[in-house]
Amino acid sequence: MAQTQEAAERELTMSRAMVEAVAQEMREDDDVFLMGEDVADYGGIFSSATDLGEEFGHDRVMDVPISETSYIGAGVGAAQAGMRPIVELMFVDFFGVAMDQIYNNMAKNTYMSGGSVNVPMVLTTAVGGTYNDAAQHSQTLYGTFAHLPGMKVVVPSTAYDAKGLMHTAIRDDDPVVYMFHKRLMGLGWMPSPSGPKTDVPEDAYEIPFGEADVKREGSDVTVVTLGLHVHRAMAAADALADDGIDTEVLDLRTLVPLDTDAVLDSVRKTGRLVVVDEDYRSFGVTSEIAALAAEHALDDLEAVQRVAIPDVPIPYARPLEDEVIPGVDDIEAAVRAVRE
Amino acid sequence: MVSDTNPHFEDVDAETVDELLEQMVRIRRFEEGVLDEFSEGSVPGFVHLCHGHEASHAGMGVAMQPDDWLAVGGSRLHGQYIVKGVPFDEIMAELFGKATGPNGGKGGSMHLADVDRHLYGHAATIGSGQNPAAGLALAQQMRETGNVVLSTIGDGGTSRGSFHTALVFAAAWNLPVVYIIENNGFAISYSTQQQVGIDSLADYGKPLNIPSYSIDGSDPVAVYETISEAITRAREGGGPTLVESRVTRLRGHFEGDKQAYRTEEEARESNAERDPVTNFQERVIEAGHITAEAYDALVDEIDDEVGAAIQFAKDSPDPAPSTAYEDVLRLPLYGQGEGDA
Numbered sequence: 001m002a003q004t005q006e007a008a009e010r011e012l013t014m015s016r017a018m019v020e021a022v023a024q025e026m027r028e029d030d031d032v033f034l035m036g037e038d039v040a041d042y043g044g045i046f047s048s049a050t051d052l053g054e055e056f057g058h059d060r061v062m063d064v065p066i067s068e069t070s071y072i073g074a075g076v077g078a079a080q081a082g083m084r085p086i087v088e089l090m091f092v093d094f095f096g097v098a099m100d101q102i103y104n105n106m107a108k109n110t111y112m113s114g115g116s117v118n119v120p121m122v123l124t125t126a127v128g129g130t131y132n133d134a135a136q137h138s139q140t141l142y143g144t145f146a147h148l149p150g151m152k153v154v155v156p157s158t159a160y161d162a163k164g165l166m167h168t169a170i171r172d173d174d175p176v177v178y179m180f181h182k183r184l185m186g187l188g189w190m191p192s193p194s195g196p197k198t199d200v201p202e203d204a205y206e207i208p209f210g211e212a213d214v215k216r217e218g219s220d221v222t223v224v225t226l227g228l229h230v231h232r233a234m235a236a237a238d239a240l241a242d243d244g245i246d247t248e249v250l251d252l253r254t255l256v257p258l259d260t261d262a263v264l265d266s267v268r269k270t271g272r273l274v275v276v277d278e279d280y281r282s283f284g285v286t287s288e289i290a291a292l293a294a295e296h297a298l299d300d301l302e303a304v305q306r307v308a309i310p311d312v313p314i315p316y317a318r319p320l321e322d323e324v325i326p327g328v329d330d331i332e333a334a335v336r337a338v339r340e
Numbered sequence: 341m342v343s344d345t346n347p348h349f350e351d352v353d354a355e356t357v358d359e360l361l362e363q364m365v366r367i368r369r370f371e372e373g374v375l376d377e378f379s380e381g382s383v384p385g386f387v388h389l390c391h392g393h394e395a396s397h398a399g400m401g402v403a404m405q406p407d408d409w410l411a412v413g414g415s416r417l418h419g420q421y422i423v424k425g426v427p428f429d430e431i432m433a434e435l436f437g438k439a440t441g442p443n444g445g446k447g448g449s450m451h452l453a454d455v456d457r458h459l460y461g462h463a464a465t466i467g468s469g470q471n472p473a474a475g476l477a478l479a480q481q482m483r484e485t486g487n488v489v490l491s492t493i494g495d496g497g498t499s500r501g502s503f504h505t506a507l508v509f510a511a512a513w514n515l516p517v518v519y520i521i522e523n524n525g526f527a528i529s530y531s532t533q534q535q536v537g538i539d540s541l542a543d544y545g546k547p548l549n550i551p552s553y554s555i556d557g558s559d560p561v562a563v564y565e566t567i568s569e570a571i572t573r574a575r576e577g578g579g580p581t582l583v584e585s586r587v588t589r590l591r592g593h594f595e596g597d598k599q600a601y602r603t604e605e606e607a608r609e610s611n612a613e614r615d616p617v618t619n620f621q622e623r624v625i626e627a628g629h630i631t632a633e634a635y636d637a638l639v640d641e642i643d644d645e646v647g648a649a650i651q652f653a654k655d656s657p658d659p660a661p662s663t664a665y666e667d668v669l670r671l672p673l674y675g676q677g678e679g680d681a
């Protein structure tokens with residue numbers, strides 16, 4: 001990447017990096033605008049729009065009434081009419097109140113029109129738990145969105161990726177769902193693990209969709225994961241290294257498109273696969289990755305484990321939430337288990 | 341906004357004034373306790389306090405009969421639990437995420453549900469609960485229970501289409517339900533003026549010919565009277581009512597909200613002029629309805645109860661991790677809820 005010298009210059013939180021990409025795109029392209037609840041005057045509840053209202057004014061950074069159906073639907077229409085809207089759904093958990101707009105309009109209009117229209121829209125949304133907000137504020141729903149054809153799905157885990165993936169998302173001619181984990185944003189009131197805060201080049205740069213990132217090379221076990229759990233997997237890998245277990249950690253970064261080669265290459269190398277996901281176990285990312293490995297690398301596969309939220313809604317109380325959201329210890333245990 | 345006539349408690353009997361005052365003080369003192377415990381880190385997650393909504397909650401609570409249903413909505417929920425008769429101990433325990441909370445720690449501050457007390461809990465998606473509330477009312481109508489359903493929502497939530505679908509359904513079936521919009525002027529940072537250009541959110545009932553009222557929600561007597569009338573109409577088969585209860589949000593949307601979108605002046609003015617608890621307290625003392633000493637004694641008594649609730653919550657056990665697998669369905673699948681994770 002051309003900006004590697006600059007990359008060493010400054011560290012940003014994931015929130016700052018994501019917002020910087022949006023600001024740069026808005027400066028370059030008048031068609032880019034942002035709509036969402038509490039984005040303009042508040043700057044986004046999870047700091048996904050800090051200071052954008054001030055710079056671009058209420059004509060391009062719009063607070064909207066609480067009517068996800070109206071403003072997500074309006075985003076779809078505006079995108080088809082030539083604009084490049086970025087539309088924020090405050091919590092992914094609320095997708096249901098506007099799923100018709102998302103799935104039947106945003107994701108299907110291109111196909112059903114026989115390709116005569118396209119929807120260059122970015123739907124940003126906060127995901128994830130670990131802060132005691134109960135079952136309707138804590139989900140990731142990665143699998144739900146990745147399951148439905150017609151939209152790209154992006155899940156950054158670091159500031160560097162957050163910026164690059166946002167540039168790519170805004171410039172993309174198709175709908176992109178950009179899912180940012182609250183715990184990774186670097187909020188004062190919700191401390192991040194170490195890891196998401198990285199060096200970020202000042203200039204705009206793109207990270208191509210469909211390229212997973214090998215966070216750590218290893219020869220014994222492959223851990224495939226995304227979002228917050230990239231950092232939990234790295235912590236587990238560190239602990240396992242003390243016992244001489246060499247773990248490879250793969251950050252998918254985008255679910256749609258999926259970097260199948262990266263997954264298969266790693267599995268062929270290690271023969272042991274652990275898939276870690278902060279989403280429900282059944283019919284989700286973990287099943288998809290396991291199926292992929294089984295379909296294409298069965299001969300190389302010695303063992304597979306899935307680490308995900310057991311199929312229960314996410315409870316409020318600390319000991320209950322800790323029980324169901326995969327922790328570093330759960331990942332460690334799974335890695336040990338596939339080696340037995 | 342506090343009207344000149346607030347509070348015109350001459351219109352109601354002394355017992356009702358007592359009840360209204362007590363409920364308001366109960367809510368305020370409880371919330372002060374919650375605030376302390378949240379600051380201490382004992383209450384996890386988010387808390388949204390009711391400061392400014394006390395008169396509205398008290399008025400509707402006192403107007404209801406115990407068997408009437410309250411489907412809670414909006415963000416200011418603790419006061420609604422209190423006026424529905426959920427004891428401090430239980431609410432506090434749920435806020436602490438303890439096993440002794442009504443939801444066993446699965447719900448927390450925003451999601452207390454207590455079917456025995458006819459308290460229907462809140463779903464995080466604001467503006468959705470009005471439809472199940474219509475369903476609760478449909479069940480009362482079909483089973484001829486004579487009970488009425490109250491359903492609350494914030495000003496912000498009324499922008500949701502699903503709020504309006506509930507009104508359509510309630511009007512079509514002439515259901516025994518009272519919808520109350522607690523308009524505190526804000527949806528987080530977004531002011532009601534920015535949201536919609538209509539004068540009164542009660543006007544949303546007009547196209548459907550639903551009797552609609554806009555009242556000063558910081559006057560507990562006005563709330564009590566209007567809601568009582570609506571409940572009577574509903575009980576007698578007169579169908580739904582829509583009430584806009586105009587209140588003030590005296591604190592941030594949630595604790596930790598820095599409110600940069602609100603001018604200091606406006607916030608200060610709200611606190612000085614629109615605090616319904618101070619206002620009502622001063623007026624009832626002034627009118628000689630209660631002595632200052634008796635009022636202080638009431639506050640002390642309630643504070644003791646709040647203190648005991650905090651102690652109860654602290655002493656209560658955490659839920660066992662294995663309970664995370666219980667209650668997904670009434671009848672467990674795959675051995676869930678049988679201790680087999």
Ligand SMILES: Cc1ncc(C[n+]2csc(CCOP(=O)(O)OP(=O)(O)O)c2C)c(N)n1
Nearest residue numbers: 414415464465466494495496497526527528
């Ligand atoms: C469908 C949906 N969209 C957005 C949110 C996020 N949210 C929670 S409370 C709130 C503001 C609610 O304002 P209002 O209805 O006026 O109630 P208040 O907080 O003022 O009591 C918002 C936007 C939500 N909970 N549900």
Ligand SMILES: [Mg+2]
Nearest residue numbers: 494495524526
């Ligand atoms: Mg409001």
